[in-house]
Amino acid sequence: MFAYIIRRIFAAVILLLVVSAVTFAIFFLLPRFAGETADQLAAQYIGKNPSPEAIAAVKQNLGLDQPLYAQYWNFLKGLVSGAEYKFGPEPATCHVPCFGYSFKNHLEVWPELSKRIPITVSLAAGAAVLWLVSGVATGVVSALKPRSIFDRISMGVALAGVSLPVFFTGALLLTLFSYEWPILDNLQYVDFTDNPLMWARNLILPWISLAFLYSALYARLTRAGMLETMSEDYIRTARAKGLVERKVVTRHGLRAALTPIVTIFGMDLGLLLGGALITEQVFSLQGVGQFAVQAISDNDLPKILGVTLLAAFFIVACNLVVDLLYALVDPRVRLS
Amino acid sequence: MTELQKTTAAAAPGSAPSSDPFLSVRDLRIHFDTDDGLVRSVDGVSFDLHKGRTLGIVGESGSGKSVTSLGIMGLHRSKRARISGEIRLDGEDLITAGPDRVRQLRGRQMAMIFQDPLTAMHPYYTVGQQIVEAYRVHHPEANKKQARTRAIEMLDRVGIPQPDRRVDDYPHQFSGGMRQRAMIAMALVNDPSLLIADEPTTALDVTVQAQILDLIRDLQDEFGSAVIIITHDLGVVAELADDILVMYGGKCVERGPAETLFDAPEHPYTWGLLGSMPRLDRELQDRLVPVKGTPPSLINVPTGCAFHPRCPYAALTDGRSTGELPVLAEAAPGHFAACHLPADERHRIFAEEIAPRL
Ligand SMILES: Nc1ncnc2c1ncn2[C@@H]1O[C@H](COP(=O)(O)OP(=O)(O)OP(=O)(O)O)[C@@H](O)[C@H]1O
Ligand code: SF4
Ligand SMILES: [Mg+2]
Numbered sequence: 001m002f003a004y005i006i007r008r009i010f011a012a013v014i015l016l017l018v019v020s021a022v023t024f025a026i027f028f029l030l031p032r033f034a035g036e037t038a039d040q041l042a043a044q045y046i047g048k049n050p051s052p053e054a055i056a057a058v059k060q061n062l063g064l065d066q067p068l069y070a071q072y073w074n075f076l077k078g079l080v081s082g083a084e085y086k087f088g089p090e091p092a093t094c095h096v097p098c099f100g101y102s103f104k105n106h107l108e109v110w111p112e113l114s115k116r117i118p119i120t121v122s123l124a125a126g127a128a129v130l131w132l133v134s135g136v137a138t139g140v141v142s143a144l145k146p147r148s149i150f151d152r153i154s155m156g157v158a159l160a161g162v163s164l165p166v167f168f169t170g171a172l173l174l175t176l177f178s179y180e181w182p183i184l185d186n187l188q189y190v191d192f193t194d195n196p197l198m199w200a201r202n203l204i205l206p207w208i209s210l211a212f213l214y215s216a217l218y219a220r221l222t223r224a225g226m227l228e229t230m231s232e233d234y235i236r237t238a239r240a241k242g243l244v245e246r247k248v249v250t251r252h253g254l255r256a257a258l259t260p261i262v263t264i265f266g267m268d269l270g271l272l273l274g275g276a277l278i279t280e281q282v283f284s285l286q287g288v289g290q291f292a293v294q295a296i297s298d299n300d301l302p303k304i305l306g307v308t309l310l311a312a313f314f315i316v317a318c319n320l321v322v323d324l325l326y327a328l329v330d331p332r333v334r335l336s
Numbered sequence: 337m338t339e340l341q342k343t344t345a346a347a348a349p350g351s352a353p354s355s356d357p358f359l360s361v362r363d364l365r366i367h368f369d370t371d372d373g374l375v376r377s378v379d380g381v382s383f384d385l386h387k388g389r390t391l392g393i394v395g396e397s398g399s400g401k402s403v404t405s406l407g408i409m410g411l412h413r414s415k416r417a418r419i420s421g422e423i424r425l426d427g428e429d430l431i432t433a434g435p436d437r438v439r440q441l442r443g444r445q446m447a448m449i450f451q452d453p454l455t456a457m458h459p460y461y462t463v464g465q466q467i468v469e470a471y472r473v474h475h476p477e478a479n480k481k482q483a484r485t486r487a488i489e490m491l492d493r494v495g496i497p498q499p500d501r502r503v504d505d506y507p508h509q510f511s512g513g514m515r516q517r518a519m520i521a522m523a524l525v526n527d528p529s530l531l532i533a534d535e536p537t538t539a540l541d542v543t544v545q546a547q548i549l550d551l552i553r554d555l556q557d558e559f560g561s562a563v564i565i566i567t568h569d570l571g572v573v574a575e576l577a578d579d580i581l582v583m584y585g586g587k588c589v590e591r592g593p594a595e596t597l598f599d600a601p602e603h604p605y606t607w608g609l610l611g612s613m614p615r616l617d618r619e620l621q622d623r624l625v626p627v628k629g630t631p632p633s634l635i636n637v638p639t640g641c642a643f644h645p646r647c648p649y650a651a652l653t654d655g656r657s658t659g660e661l662p663v664l665a666e667a668a669p670g671h672f673a674a675c676h677l678p679a680d681e682r683h684r685i686f687a688e689e690i691a692p693r694l
Contacts (some may be wrong), residue, residue: 060479243473259460
């Protein structure tokens, strides 16, 4: 088990390096291939009508005149030990972890980005818990009484649910519960540590709209998995022991059906950022997704690079968690 | 059918001890309501089994052996299963008892070993955890440590080497034979009075088969429980069983003490089974002669004797084989067979045509 964990962590670190190198290359190398000079590239970092001095400063600060590997190395160094940019009247310090420096706004990327992380994490984690619990519970109950009224209704809803995009459910919920019947109006992000109740109240609609589609998906997935595992021989063995049915279902049936769900859950978590971006947009939450949208529309390269890397880190981390969870739930993985 | 015949058909094999049987099954019928029609998987089976004795239930695939045993264990949960008759375990009728009562008996008074020990054990729990679970269901007072000690003791008892270490292994880390031993340990952990082994050796290779059968016999000697061994291979029960029940198409066609059943089988289907029994003293090509034809449909069961489409002697009964259901009749003390052929005719055919080829 220990060796397995070490192996997975090692693989994750390698993956992160590769991902960051590729991301870096996309932002710095591709424009070069497309024929842009270092000057043109540097100009993009500044804003409209840059002065030649500014361009020169950016070029030097970013090391755009250096070979790519050196630039990448500097970037990595910045992540762990910070960086200094001699730019404008006084030098700008980019503190650890230096995800880049926006020359357009004269701001470090990381503090800007990091203060939005709690919002997106709140949104994503809440939605994930919601869909996992509701989806799995619905799936299990449906599987235990296949073709019952509950099964038919919930699977019908689930079928509709998988085809409802987040922006539709989000807009619908918002219209209904914030405008039509203003039970949940004036939605603003409140930090969990400030007021957990308000935090939850103001996030409940975003959670539901983000979780609905996944919940429908997981209900169907769980139902199929449970139907399969509940017909396995070891379920019959569990019953032959004289276990009460509730334990047969949870300890034996669900335990086995959960394994593939855990795997998919990890992948979905990684990809959740996409859905979160739309949800943030619909509910005007100033999260990482909004940050990305903003950065792209401003064409602020350091910000785009920073948020892309963050997303990549997040996905790799999710995969690592899944690998570890997987070993936890399936002994055949960790022992082989 | 006359009253007299009915009573005879329901009587227990005569050679059994005279005390009340531990398990008594009367006219058990288990039918399934399916989209294709009513499946008569078990259709009027009766037998008695005393503690310390072994009953072998033999028959081809689909003859209703597993359905019978699962019925005794109360494991037919589907609403489509229709069960009637009587299953008395130590005097208590399991068919009329509530499901929770049967659950309490399951694993405690009666336990079961299944055919494929790999799929019958949960892949995500250690062998020890699964035995501990089986123990603690019926011994809620036992703490984890006591239960674990008990699990190790049972693994040791069924011949698993280094049981205190192997107890923490997962089923996939065990070999097939060891897995079946572990299943047996799990079934016996609560000292059940009735053990049902449904084809316990089919998934194992030959040498391991013999070891497992030996183990079951030893354990029975030790614990004095009643044992049912289900198999489609008469060879498996030849040495092990005291009584044998031959099933065909959901019905019992012959039942009796093992010695007489092997030496003087009464039913043409049993002759066929004996002919298909692997024997070490024969050339390979002579050995496996399965009964010709295919097992009967359990939805449209053949009229009269269900075996008549495959029976070479059906023509010798003046049409009764195709039109009239033969009932179990006592051919020798404690030995019953359901066949329209007159007894002396059967004995003649067996002596002249069958015995020389066995
Ligand atoms: N739940 C069920 N619903 C409908 N039919 C069933 C059900 N369970 C068993 N049967 C049918 O009952 C018949 C007897 O099955 P059973 O499993 O008892 O055979 P068997 O004698 O154990 O054969 P095998 O040697 O292959 O294990 C089969 O034809 C099977 O299709
Ligand atoms: S009753 Fe007829 S068909 Fe059935 S076994 Fe006897 S002879 Fe064969
Ligand atoms: Mg069977």
